[in-house]
Amino acid sequence: MPVPQTEDWRAIAAGFQERWNFPNCVGAIDGKHVVIQAPANSGSLYFNYKSTHSLVLLAVVDAQYLFRVVDVGGFGRSSDSGSLRNSAFGESLRDGSLQLPPDTVIPGAERLGLLPHVLVGDEAFPLLDNLLRPFPGRHLTREKRMFNYRLSRARLVVECAFGILSSQWRMLRRVITTSPEILTSSDSPFYLHLTFLSSP
Numbered sequence: 001m002p003v004p005q006t007e008d009w010r011a012i013a014a015g016f017q018e019r020w021n022f023p024n025c026v027g028a029i030d031g032k033h034v035v036i037q038a039p040a041n042s043g044s045l046y047f048n049y050k051s052t053h054s055l056v057l058l059a060v061v062d063a064q065y066l067f068r069v070v071d072v073g074g075f076g077r078s079s080d081s082g083s084l085r086n087s088a089f090g091e092s093l094r095d096g097s098l099q100l101p102p103d104t105v106i107p108g109a110e111r112l113g114l115l116p117h118v119l120v121g122d123e124a125f126p127l128l129d130n131l132l133r134p135f136p137g138r139h140l141t142r143e144k145r146m147f148n149y150r151l152s153r154a155r156l157v158v159e160c161a162f163g164i165l166s167s168q169w170r171m172l173r174r175v176i177t178t179s180p181e182i183l184t185s186s187d188s189p190f191y192l193h194l195t196f197l198s199s200p
Contacts, residue, residue, distance in 0.1 A: 003069055003089065003092070003098065004026075004068055004069070004099075005099055006099045006100070006101055008068075009026045009098075009099070009100050009101055009117060010101045012025075012026050012027055012062045012063065012068065013025055013026050013101065013117055015062055015063035015064060016062075016063045016154055018063070019063040019064075020063055020150075020153060020154040020157070021150065022120070022150055022151070022153070022154035023106045023107075023115075024104065024106060024115055024116065024117045024118055025063075025117070025118060025119070025120055025154055026060075026100060026101075026117045026118065026119060026130075027060035027061060027062060027068055027069070027119050027120075027158075028060070028061050028119070028120050028121070028154060028155045028156070028157045028158035029058070029059070029060045029061075029084070029119045029120070029121045029125065029131070029158060030058075030059065030061075030080065030121065030122065030155070030158040030159060030162070031056045031057065031058045031059075031074070031079075031080040031083050031084075031124070032056070032057045032059070032162045032165075033048055033050065033052070033054035033055070033056060033057075034054055034055045034056075034057050034072075035052050035053065035054050036053050036054055036055055037053065038053040055072060055074065056072075056074030056078055056080075056083040057070065057071075057072050057162075058070070058071040058072075058074060058080070058083045058084060058087055058089070059071075059158060059161070059162070060089070060119060060158075061157050061158040061161040062157070063154075063157060065157055065160055065161040065164060066161070067161060067165075069089050071083070071087040071088070071089055074086060074087065079124055080121070080122075080124035080125055081124055081125050081126050084125060084126075093119070093128065093130055093131065094128065096129075098130070100116070100117045100130060101117050103115055103116050103117070104117075116129055116130055117130065118130050118131060118132045119131045119132070120132050120133075120151050120154050120155045121133050121155065122134070122152075122155060123136065132151060133151075134147075134148040134151055134152060135147065135148055
């Protein structure tokens with residue numbers, strides 16, 4: 001699945017602005033554990049915090065619940081931030097080579113100046129120049145609580161997309177006995193289904 005280009009990112013941002021009232025957002029990111037049968041001699045590589053063996057499906061979803069970036073194959077023991085850090089997409093996000101649109105002024109917030117285009121994630125992800133997460137803590141100002149609400153609302157599209165994927169591809173609801181190498185190959189039925197769910 002090709003990574004979106006500048007014009008694609010711009011269209012995705014317009015969708016988040018229009019549908020979720022979150023400007024400059026180029027996608028919601030999250031990870032999903034795909035439960036697998038532990039490969040022979042894999043030790044604890046695939047053992048996750050839910051006490052199952054899994055691969056991590058890391059995805060960026062647009063405002064219409066379409067998968068725009070997918071990385072399948074992170075070891076189950078990896079956190080969402082670890083899966084992002086170890087992925088080619090994460091490297092591109094960190095080094096600035098994603099071809100995101102240039103920083104822009106948000107209408108109504110001119111006093112803030114130019115703001116970057118960003119992905120939105122949950123607390124499991126690091127705060128980066130182009131990746132936002134909620135403010136931590138309980139005793140937040142009204143503005144920070146409102147920001148967290150709006151960010152979480154925009155971020156929910158990725159959880160909904162995973163729900164849609166699981167309901168359409170019921171195989172994800174049980175232990176997959178296929179080897180990780182086959183499951184993560186670009187011509188596997190799983191990967192082809194994800195590609196289908198990325199079609200606008």
